Amino acid sequence: MGLIKMISGGSTDGDSNRARKSRSRKDCMEVEGARRNEVVISFGSEDLKGINLPHNDALIIQARISNYDILRVFIDSGSSVNVIFKDVFVKMDLQSYQLEAVETALFGFTGHVVYLEGEIVLSLTLGSQDLKKTVMISVIVVDSPSSYNIIIERSAMNELRVVASTYHQKIKFPMGARVGEVRGDRPSSRKCYVEAVRADQSKTRKEGKKAKNDEGGRVVEKGEELAGISPLISEHHLNILPGSHPVKPKKRHFGPEKDKVIDEQVRDLLKAGHIREIQFHTWLSNVVLVPKFIEKWRM
Structure with missing residues (x-):
């Protein structure tokens, strides 16, 4: 009780x-x-x-x-x-x-x-x-x-x-x-x-303050662009056709060299706050590695 x-x-x-x-x-x-x-x-x-x-x-x-x-x-x-x-x-x-x-x-x-x-x-x-x-x-x-x-x-x-x-x-x-x-x-x-209104107002003030701080230029962290940019400035949406069914391709292995590159870049994205781990995902896609002109890979 x-x-x-x-x-x-x-x-x-x-x-x-x-x-x-x-x-x-x-x-x-x-x-x-x-x-x-x-x-x-x-x-x-x-x-x-x-x-x-x-x-x-x-x-x-x-x-x-x-x-x-x-x-x-x-x-x-x-x-x-x-x-x-x-x-x-x-x-x-x-x-x-x-x-x-x-x-x-x-x-x-x-x-x-x-x-x-x-x-x-x-x-x-x-x-x-x-x-x-x-x-x-x-x-x-x-x-x-x-x-x-x-x-x-x-x-x-x-x-x-x-x-x-x-x-x-x-x-x-x-x-x-x-x-x-x-x-x-x-x-x-x-x-x-009252609590909900105050929470919304506090969130709006914080986002507005952060947006002003970011207006002077974009923030770059560990080579990752747009880290810390407020959604009030820029926000990305992934549009999906209505009626689309979730797709989960099987996990691919790219070989030791590419797997190491993927691991490093995923860690950078996690640290920058661009991505987060979820346990029960509805959609799943393998990453794609593209060769850069400086003999490196872009994920």
């Missing part, structure tokens, strides 16, 4: 086309067998008691995740994955060896790809006293700063048959002939918003 107050960001459908098709077939069967006699869930004026209108607060609740009462749980119907941030993962005494590998990258935290620590199955409990509901959910662990502790996505909400209303700052779910509910934590919602 414990309480986590705050932090001091793949696809739940699977990492392959086969897994996604299987999930789709399962969803169709579940729709065919949907319960027809469940209690009707509605929201009315009584649900607005204690709420000052108008407001634009996000729906942030408290939930029990594997015997921990977690605050700052963001109900996000637009998310396709359940997310737990690494700081919380560590505070819950969960271990890296419990994680399953995830190859599908995550998008949407900063506009860039977020590579994942792994996936773990945890229990999620909503409600209190005799109106509690528990399900097991797959959660992606993300090493990224966030004002939230956990993000709950739409499939978990659907499994719990949750109906959410940001206007009423409440979620409701059927419990036989009764209705369970959880009210939103508006103070936490506003704190999360």
